[in-house]
Amino acid sequence: MLNTEMSKLKSRLEAVLFSSDEPLRLERLQTIFDVEIDLLRCGLHELVLEYAQQNRGIVLQEIAGGFQFRTRAEYAPWVAKLNRTRHNRLSKAATETLAVIAYRQPVTRAEIEYLRGVDSGGIIRSLMEKQLVKIVGKKDVPGRPLLYGTSRHFLEYFGLKDLTGLPQLKEFSDPDDVTLSLEMDFDR
Amino acid sequence: MYEVKVSAFEGPLDLLLHLVTKNEMDIHDIPMAQITTQYLEHLDQMEAHNLDVASEFLVMAATLIHIKSKLLLPRSDSEDDYDEDELDPRVELVQRLLEYRRYKEGAEQLATYPQLNHDVFLRPEQADDQSDPLSHEGQDHGPIGLFELVVALRDLLQEPPPPIYHDVSTVGLTIEEAIDRLVAKMNGHEQLLFKNCFVGLPRREEVVVMFIAVLELVKRHKCRVVQLNPRGSLYLYPLVQDQ
Numbered sequence: 326m327l328n329t330e331m332s333k334l335k336s337r338l339e340a341v342l343f344s345s346d347e348p349l350r351l352e353r354l355q356t357i358f359d360v361e362i363d364l365l366r367c368g369l370h371e372l373v374l375e376y377a378q379q380n381r382g383i384v385l386q387e388i389a390g391g392f393q394f395r396t397r398a399e400y401a402p403w404v405a406k407l408n409r410t411r412h413n414r415l416s417k418a419a420t421e422t423l424a425v426i427a428y429r430q431p432v433t434r435a436e437i438e439y440l441r442g443v444d445s446g447g448i449i450r451s452l453m454e455k456q457l458v459k460i461v462g463k464k465d466v467p468g469r470p471l472l473y474g475t476s477r478h479f480l481e482y483f484g485l486k487d488l489t490g491l492p493q494l495k496e497f498s499d500p501d502d503v504t505l506s507l508e509m510d511f512d513r
Numbered sequence: 514m515y516e517v518k519v520s521a522f523e524g525p526l527d528l529l530l531h532l533v534t535k536n537e538m539d540i541h542d543i544p545m546a547q548i549t550t551q552y553l554e555h556l557d558q559m560e561a562h563n564l565d566v567a568s569e570f571l572v573m574a575a576t577l578i579h580i581k582s583k584l585l586l587p588r589s590d591s592e593d594d595y596d597e598d599e600l601d602p603r604v605e606l607v608q609r610l611l612e613y614r615r616y617k618e619g620a621e622q623l624a625t626y627p628q629l630n631h632d633v634f635l636r637p638e639q640a641d642d643q644s645d646p647l648s649h650e651g652q653d654h655g656p657i658g659l660f661e662l663v664v665a666l667r668d669l670l671q672e673p674p675p676p677i678y679h680d681v682s683t684v685g686l687t688i689e690e691a692i693d694r695l696v697a698k699m700n701g702h703e704q705l706l707f708k709n710c711f712v713g714l715p716r717r718e719e720v721v722v723m724f725i726a727v728l729e730l731v732k733r734h735k736c737r738v739v740q741l742n743p744r745g746s747l748y749l750y751p752l753v754q755d756q
Contacts, residue, residue, distance in 0.1 A: 346636075346742065398627035401631065401632045409637075411630065411631055412631050414628055415624070417523065417624070420624045424616050424623050425616050428616060428619060440613060442523075442569060442573070444567075454664075456743045456744070478743045482628060482629045483623065491619070492623055494616075494619050495618065
């Protein structure tokens with residue numbers, strides 16, 4: 326493909342991505358442009374690099390499996406002045422609970438509280454209202470407790486491509502250990 | 514929701530971890546007597562500052578004392594077979610502390626990530642009521658859960674009904690009638706805005722009946738409820754019946 330055609334594709338991609346409300350997936354872009362997926366990947370990749378290298382005020386990021394333009398974090402103070410409500414950061418307790426859910430999902434409330442050592446019902450509720458956490462099912466144990474997991478919005482909130490983008494935990498222990506000790510706890 | 518923070522510790526595990534780190538103790542070989550004393554001193558300080566010590570802290574205090582007393586008991590060396598009671602009584606506590614430390618560190622790192630609408634912004638969303646939901650074909654028509662439905666119902670109930678001056682007689686709307694109305698409304702349309710189901714229903718009781726009718730239709734596989742994006746409007750899509 327000629328260079329000019331690639332730059333045309335990139336400009337078109339840029340226009341479509343700019344006008345979208347949500348992260349656009351490759352499949353969706355393919356139905357719009359009807360070109361080979363490798364070409365799209367290549368165009369997107371170049372766009373991402375161009376925005377990153379030219380140190381622009383916005384960046385093109387891969388979010389929750391799609392691509393999206395976002396402002397650069399360092400310009401938040403100015404953007405916030407544009408009559409936009411700047412939300413507070415999540416509290417320490419909320420972030421901790423969210424981290425437990427994100428790493429351990431699907432996880433029950435009892436497991437979250439065992440891991441954190443404190444009652445977490447109120448925090449789970451407010452995380453659900455913020456749409457960061459959702460109910461993903463019921464655990465097949467007596468009482469059928471609800472299982473919680475992180476939502477798509479969670480990825481968008483922290484600018485993650487997928488769950489592998491979470492910070493790496495130091496050492497990994499067998500998750501069964503906790504389940505086991507949980508059961509022992511109930512016997513007592 | 515409001516929450517009493519006890520000297521910046523998220524909970525008993527957080528406090529214990531702090532004590533272990535402060536005293537440079539080996540987490541795998543915690544001196545129980547020392548840590549129990551310090552833990553209890555800390556609880557005393559909290560009370561001295563007129564802080565309500567949350568029950569979780571007291572449970573942990575009891576656990577610590579229990580473990581400490583177990584360690585004081587002489588071990589029955591005579592028995593050859595080690596049953597579970599012979600295990601170091603600190604094992605579970607250490608497991609919990611290690612596990613807690615991992616997530617605490619994970620959370621601390623996660624907290625450094627840029628957060629949407631605080632550090633990072635998007636172009637404002639277009640008012641989704643104007644956009645044609647069908648143009649989103651192929652996008653994530655997220656099937657929604659009970660929680661979203663309940664939130665939507667709560668929003669409806671929060672809109673104050675127009676005042677009624679003459680309460681003549683209760684016109685009972687039955688669920689079957691509500692279903693018939695919904696079916697008629699959806700007939701010939703691709704979709705129906707969730708809010709529009711409730712047009713012309715001034716009374717809370719009728720809103721509730723209509724809400725149950727929506728649930729009933731979903732249960733009977735006559736329609737499904739979808740949401741185009743978080744906080745967006747809900748839509749009812751009639752499902753085509755094969756029979």
